Amino acid sequence: MQQADVSISQDSPTPDPSPEGEGLKRPHVVAIDYGSKRNIFRNLAHAGANVSVVPASASFEDIMALAPDGIFLSNGPGDPAATGEYAVPVIRQLLDTGKPLFGICLGHQLLALAVGASTTKMFQGHRGANHPVQRLSDGAVEITSMNHGFAVERATLPPTARETHVSLFDGSNAGIELTDRPAFSVQYHPEASPGPQDSLYLFEKFVSSLKAPA
Numbered sequence: 001m002q003q004a005d006v007s008i009s010q011d012s013p014t015p016d017p018s019p020e021g022e023g024l025k026r027p028h029v030v031a032i033d034y035g036s037k038r039n040i041f042r043n044l045a046h047a048g049a050n051v052s053v054v055p056a057s058a059s060f061e062d063i064m065a066l067a068p069d070g071i072f073l074s075n076g077p078g079d080p081a082a083t084g085e086y087a088v089p090v091i092r093q094l095l096d097t098g099k100p101l102f103g104i105c106l107g108h109q110l111l112a113l114a115v116g117a118s119t120t121k122m123f124q125g126h127r128g129a130n131h132p133v134q135r136l137s138d139g140a141v142e143i144t145s146m147n148h149g150f151a152v153e154r155a156t157l158p159p160t161a162r163e164t165h166v167s168l169f170d171g172s173n174a175g176i177e178l179t180d181r182p183a184f185s186v187q188y189h190p191e192a193s194p195g196p197q198d199s200l201y202l203f204e205k206f207v208s209s210l211k212a213p214a
Helices: 038-046 060-064 080-096 106-114 201-208
Strands: 004-006 028-033 050-055 070-073 101-104 119-135 141-152 161-167 173-178 183-186
Touching: 028 038, 038 050, 038 201, 060 080, 070 106, 070 201, 080 101, 080 106, 101 106, 106 119, 106 141, 106 173, 106 183, 119 173, 141 173, 161 183, 183 201
Parallel strands: 028 050, 028 070, 070 101, 101 183
Antiparallel strands: 004 050, 119 141, 119 161, 161 173, 173 183
């Protein structure tokens, strides 16, 4: 298994290997790479985490061997049901650890599949910037970037998953949060910043939920 540590300072333009001994008090996020965008890792680091990236084929044992404080499920291409054939069993095991988990785009769909929901191919996918999404907790509207052709079917969400965001273009699901475990996800790309900062709070929400090592 290939694995790379990523540590980024506020003014660093690209991820660099973590210098040994730096950031020991920063929580450690293990990001599963299904086809990720590098700026996601920058935002996780800017929010206060150290990030290790593992390939989509990483096993539960591979991931836990890195002693994560939290798990990130990345974006990626394709049918989530196909990726889910090998990813969902691992995600279910990770959920059972009780460690916080955050997913974006494909990661959102895989989290939904892991808790028993279904995804469906959209008649017209969502592509590009300036997609309005409503946050159901307070009614605020976030201007987001999207790039997906499948959607989570809200009617199939279990009682332990609540909808948190909805697309104002077509009413499709754009976010969920579990009520029995510390896990949430969104269908859009907060790191793309079309708002420009409407959705960056999601990275801070996730990282702030992690317990930093002593």
